[in-house]
Amino acid sequence: MAVKTVAVLGAGAMGGGIAQVAAQSGYNVILNDVDIKFVNKAMERIDAFMQKGIEKGKFTPEQKEQVLGRINGTTDMNQFADADLVIEAIIEDLNVKKNAFKELDNICKPETIIATNTSSMSITVLANETQRPAQVVGMHFFNPPPIMRLVEIIRGYYTSDETVAIVADVAKSMRKSTIEVKKDYPGFVVNRLMLVQYLEAIRLVENGVATPEDVDAALKLGLNHPMGQFELQDFAGVDIGYHVLNYLYDEHKEAFWTPPQSLKSLINAGRFGRKTGAGWYDYKK
Ligand SMILES: NC(=O)c1ccc[n+]([C@@H]2O[C@H](COP(=O)([O-])OP(=O)(O)OC[C@H]3O[C@@H](n4cnc5c(N)ncnc54)[C@H](O)[C@@H]3O)[C@@H](O)[C@H]2O)c1
Numbered sequence: 001m002a003v004k005t006v007a008v009l010g011a012g013a014m015g016g017g018i019a020q021v022a023a024q025s026g027y028n029v030i031l032n033d034v035d036i037k038f039v040n041k042a043m044e045r046i047d048a049f050m051q052k053g054i055e056k057g058k059f060t061p062e063q064k065e066q067v068l069g070r071i072n073g074t075t076d077m078n079q080f081a082d083a084d085l086v087i088e089a090i091i092e093d094l095n096v097k098k099n100a101f102k103e104l105d106n107i108c109k110p111e112t113i114i115a116t117n118t119s120s121m122s123i124t125v126l127a128n129e130t131q132r133p134a135q136v137v138g139m140h141f142f143n144p145p146p147i148m149r150l151v152e153i154i155r156g157y158y159t160s161d162e163t164v165a166i167v168a169d170v171a172k173s174m175r176k177s178t179i180e181v182k183k184d185y186p187g188f189v190v191n192r193l194m195l196v197q198y199l200e201a202i203r204l205v206e207n208g209v210a211t212p213e214d215v216d217a218a219l220k221l222g223l224n225h226p227m228g229q230f231e232l233q234d235f236a237g238v239d240i241g242y243h244v245l246n247y248l249y250d251e252h253k254e255a256f257w258t259p260p261q262s263l264k265s266l267i268n269a270g271r272f273g274r275k276t277g278a279g280w281y282d283y284k285k
Contacts, residue, residue, distance in 0.1 A: 016042030
């Protein structure tokens with residue numbers, strides 16, 4: 001199947017970025033959210049990103065107009081009916097995602113592939129909500145999608161080789177590298193690796209061994225990471241990492257994955273990172 005139209009469900013940090021990458025790669029894009037204000041905000045972010053690119057000589061003004069012109073914003077999921085590929089990027093809540101998959105399955109034509117950008121959750125559990133489990137797959141982009149080069153392609157129990165091949169081709173057409181996650185395994189590859197380091201970073205701080213600033217400096221200057229774990233979590237959303245950690249704990253029931261108390265305190269205080277003005281660090285002036 002040739003993918004021409006990509007529909008993105010959820011116009012948040014990830015959905016907006018995925019819509020941008022798809023439009024930049026020439027796909028017709030439909031971008032849906034529960035409220036049109038979220039879609040409009042995503043369009044503003046894409047506009048601002050590309051405007052900066054124009055100033056740096058990476059895009060022409062015509063390219064920006066083409067990209068924005070390829071994205072149709074809507075709150076009506078029925079417009080997904082003829083999409084070839086749907087990429088779900090709504091909140092990391094299993095019940096909300098399950099309901100969305102059931103609805104998508106009812107709306108989309110039989111050939112449509114339904115991918116999820118979930119950070120951790122079971123592709124198979126989402127596939128079970130549909131009548132097309134072989135066409136359900138994980139397509140895990142990283143934040144921010146226009147910049148990060150990897151897409152994890154995750155097989156659910158029923159995902160067909162054809163589905164994996166099609167979405168890998170789509171990711172490559174978006175100039176992304178892919179890795180195949182061969183099993184539906186909580187947290188997949190990247191987030192498992194990241195959370196091990198994040199947990200250890202938090203433990204170092206909780207045990208009074210080092211400050212968050214010094215742990216981040218150690219990661220950047222000693223291990224050559226572009227960002228420290230605390231900076232990264234503030235950037236990506238402290239709540240997102242917390243959801244993923246809870247999910248891994250629920251799946252494995254191993255004390256190792258228990259969310260640390262200082263992380264819970266941040267969540268209770270609503271300090272979700274840059275998007276709320278504070279997380280591990282303060283951003284308010
Ligand atoms: N933020 C990251 O660093 C990151 C990285 C990779 C993957 N992810 C995953 O991507 C997904 C989205 O994360 P995000 O950071 O973009 O979240 P976000 O909170 O920025 O955006 C989620 C959007 O989905 C919308 N939404 C919720 N329910 C909806 C529904 N039923 N229909 C349509 N829209 C709906 C919300 O209104 C919101 O605009 C999550 O599964 C997350 O785990 C996040």
